[in-house]
Amino acid sequence: MKILNVDQIRALDQSTILHEPIAPINLMERAALAFVDWFIDHFPVTTPTKVFCGLGNNGGDGLSIARLLLERDYPVEVQVVRYAPRESDDFMHNHRRLKLVTENIKYIEFSRDIPALRHNEVVIDAILGTGLSRPTEGIVKETIAAINRAPASVVSVDIASGLYTDQPNGPNDVIIEPDYTVTFQLPKLAFMLPKNGRYVGNWQIVDIRLHKRYIDLAPTAYYFTQPSEAKLLLHKRDRYANKGTFGHALLYAGSFGKIGAAVLSARACLRSGVGLLTVQVPRCGYLVLQTAVPEAMCLADDHQTLLTGATEISSPAPTDFTTIGIGPGIGKAPETLAMLKKLLPTLKKPIVVDADALNLLSENRELLDQLPPNSILTPHPKEFERLTQKWDNDYQKLDILREFAKKYTIVVVLKGAYSAIATPDGDIHFNSTGNPGLSTGGTGDVLTGILTALVAQGYDSVEAAVLGVFAHGLAGDRVAEQRGPIGMVASDVIDALRWD
Ligand SMILES: NC(=O)C1=CN([C@@H]2O[C@H](COP(=O)(O)OP(=O)(O)OC[C@H]3O[C@@H](n4cnc5c(N)ncnc54)[C@H](O)[C@@H]3O)[C@@H](O)[C@H]2O)[C@@H](O)CC1
Ligand SMILES: Nc1ncnc2c1ncn2[C@@H]1O[C@H](COP(=O)(O)OP(=O)(O)O)[C@@H](O)[C@H]1O
Numbered sequence: 001m002k003i004l005n006v007d008q009i010r011a012l013d014q015s016t017i018l019h020e021p022i023a024p025i026n027l028m029e030r031a032a033l034a035f036v037d038w039f040i041d042h043f044p045v046t047t048p049t050k051v052f053c054g055l056g057n058n059g060g061d062g063l064s065i066a067r068l069l070l071e072r073d074y075p076v077e078v079q080v081v082r083y084a085p086r087e088s089d090d091f092m093h094n095h096r097r098l099k100l101v102t103e104n105i106k107y108i109e110f111s112r113d114i115p116a117l118r119h120n121e122v123v124i125d126a127i128l129g130t131g132l133s134r135p136t137e138g139i140v141k142e143t144i145a146a147i148n149r150a151p152a153s154v155v156s157v158d159i160a161s162g163l164y165t166d167q168p169n170g171p172n173d174v175i176i177e178p179d180y181t182v183t184f185q186l187p188k189l190a191f192m193l194p195k196n197g198r199y200v201g202n203w204q205i206v207d208i209r210l211h212k213r214y215i216d217l218a219p220t221a222y223y224f225t226q227p228s229e230a231k232l233l234l235h236k237r238d239r240y241a242n243k244g245t246f247g248h249a250l251l252y253a254g255s256f257g258k259i260g261a262a263v264l265s266a267r268a269c270l271r272s273g274v275g276l277l278t279v280q281v282p283r284c285g286y287l288v289l290q291t292a293v294p295e296a297m298c299l300a301d302d303h304q305t306l307l308t309g310a311t312e313i314s315s316p317a318p319t320d321f322t323t324i325g326i327g328p329g330i331g332k333a334p335e336t337l338a339m340l341k342k343l344l345p346t347l348k349k350p351i352v353v354d355a356d357a358l359n360l361l362s363e364n365r366e367l368l369d370q371l372p373p374n375s376i377l378t379p380h381p382k383e384f385e386r387l388t389q390k391w392d393n394d395y396q397k398l399d400i401l402r403e404f405a406k407k408y409t410i411v412v413v414l415k416g417a418y419s420a421i422a423t424p425d426g427d428i429h430f431n432s433t434g435n436p437g438l439s440t441g442g443t444g445d446v447l448t449g450i451l452t453a454l455v456a457q458g459y460d461s462v463e464a465a466v467l468g469v470f471a472h473g474l475a476g477d478r479v480a481e482q483r484g485p486i487g488m489v490a491s492d493v494i495d496a497l498r499w500d
């Protein structure tokens with residue numbers, strides 16, 4: 001699913017009006033109805049509801065929502081924040097229609113007009129939407145601050161009032177902190193960014209049937225992976241396939257005290273459809289790996305506690321494998337760095353690089369040039385910062401991410417909530433699955449195993465990253481549903497992987 005910018009969203013609105021065709025006021029009504037359908041599912045008809053409206057089309061939505069809820073017997077009170085002398089046409093139209101059904105419309109011009117809010121109430125925030133063009137100030141700011149202080153639940157219409165759709169807010173901006181955001185048609189870039197978490201809440205998209213062809217043709221660099229899109233990426237298995245069809249992967253993982261990382265990524269790799277798997281671990285990990293993952297072949301490194309690349313067996317050579325995954329738990333010993341330095345120039349096919357291999361790259365950035373094209377790097381934000389630079393805000397982080405992936409012709413998975421996958425072409429795909437339960441040791445090692453398996457099976461690197469990150473998050477969601485997010489461990493995620 002595409003993520004469009006504010007100008008495109010506005011143009012999409014116009015395109016819908018022109019091509020369907022539909023009158024603007026009817027499109028607003030459709031949006032309001034979609035919101036109300038969602039609201040009814042979440043709040044009982046007895047819920048005291050205050051709708052705060054601005055004077056633009058977001059406010060117009062609010063007025064329409066208020067009328068529709070009144071018609072459904074919700075106890076609704078409307079508060080119009082009168083911060084400017086002029087209202088939008090559709091606001092005025094809906095204002096007239098609302099006055100036909102209720103007297104209960106109040107106006108906020110001064111601080112004393114801001115109503116008290118109780119904990120059993122729900123606030124619908126329709127003060128400002130995607131039309132935000134400057135930080136909130138004056139009575140708008142005061143009203144937002146009062147709503148944020150109140151114990152009431154808050155549902156934002158389209159986007160929290162005061163939050164920019166696709167540009168950074170200032171550190172002192174006053175923005176609604178909703179429990180929910182019900183957004184129209186498309187996700188907004190702002191929702192993907194960690195720093196905005198408290199200004200988004202639990203967000204949902206409602207379909208308002210905006211012009212599909214416009215969306216299909218609109219250029220964008222931002223995507224949000226939908227379940228149907230991930231499913232389409234999945235390769236079907238040929239009935240006459242054999243294990244050779246699905247590649248032979250080599251994992252370099254583990255060091256003394258971190259053999260678990262090798263076990264986790266090996267198990268995840270096998271559970272993700274790799275044909276054959278060989279894992280090279282330091283000698284101390286040999287028995288552990290052979291016992292914990294009998295399906296994998298094991299190469300014992302000559303070194304007892306860390307990886308040097310040297311083994312008693314010289315065949316097959318690293319270049320003989322379909323792909324290589326490197327990094328989980330390997331540490332940063334000089335011998336391991338030497339191994340990386342020797343290995344990288346010999347490789348031509350994409351590999352998967354994670355964890356300490358990334359830290360070694362960040363301390364030896366000249367090695368980045370040696371990465372085979374279309375390799376996949378999976379840094380968490382700290383690792384990514386070490387690889388690149390500090391950023392002032394999440395938007396700058398996305399720019400740095402995009403440029404990094406383009407510069408080295410690699411796929412970069414910046415992990416976290418809505419993991420951002422940057423492609424060598426400069427696109428960014430945000431993942432839609434996963435939950436905070438995944439913030440537990442070892443889940444990154446699991447992801448490395450998954451991605452290595454997909455690359456070994458012949459998935460293109462971008463598709464492997466999009467599909468693998470999606471499946472990893474979805475497995476995490478299944479575990480969270482069954483046992484709650486807090487008790488989740490990385491092995492549970494492996495067990496919950498499904499590829500159908
Ligand atoms: N684009 C779409 O697809 C649709 C949009 N609709 C609604 O329309 C909204 C956008 O409406 P508008 O473009 O009228 O914009 P808003 O309602 O977001 O803002 C209204 C106006 O307030 C002014 N403004 C900007 N920043 C301000 C600030 N900090 N303090 C005070 N005033 C400020 C601007 O002049 C802006 O046009 C969407 O968020 C959505 O709720 C829906 O009605 C239907 C479909
Ligand atoms: N809040 C969250 N929501 C969704 N996914 C998350 C969240 N926190 C962490 N994750 C996922 O969990 C994994 C953690 O990886 P990483 O930080 O490398 O862990 P480790 O090094 O312990 O294996 C990543 O795939 C990341 O996207």
Ligand SMILES: [K+]
Nearest residue numbers: 125128159161
């Ligand atoms: K809003």
